[in-house]
Amino acid sequence: MIITRSDRSALFTAYNLARAAARKAGDLKKIERLNKALGIMQSKAYYEKERAEYQPTQTTCNCKDWHFNYARKRAYSGPCKHMLSEALALNVQVSRQVYNVTQWTEVQQWQTS
Ligand SMILES: [Zn+2]
Numbered sequence: 001m002i003i004t005r006s007d008r009s010a011l012f013t014a015y016n017l018a019r020a021a022a023r024k025a026g027d028l029k030k031i032e033r034l035n036k037a038l039g040i041m042q043s044k045a046y047y048e049k050e051r052a053e054y055q056p057t058q059t060t061c062n063c064k065d066w067h068f069n070y071a072r073k074r075a076y077s078g079p080c081k082h083m084l085s086e087a088l089a090l091n092v093q094v095s096r097q098v099y100n101v102t103q104w105t106e107v108q109q110w111q112t113s
Helices: 005-024 028-042 044-054 081-112
Strands: none
Touching (some): 005 028, 028 044, 028 081, 044 081
16 A cells, blocks of 8 residues: 555554554564554555565565564564554555545535535
């Protein structure tokens, strides 16, 4: 999903919520990846390149980081930056839909008054 100018505040809201949860859990390695995921989402070229290369979903990814998910050396069992970028994208998408519903409701009110 490509982030448009009007998605920016939804993107940062999703990022802030995810970062706050990770911070509360003391999960510094997840915060590192979230910062990278935010970077991915902010660049169309970067996002498209990474997606083409690793085909991430919210539950799996073909990158090395996720490949070593169960390796003890990784010291982290959470999602990679690509999977986190997919999660951020989903949140932005939900925000878009909520926005559309709000718009639609306003039009209905205008038509009936
Ligand atoms: Zn990945």
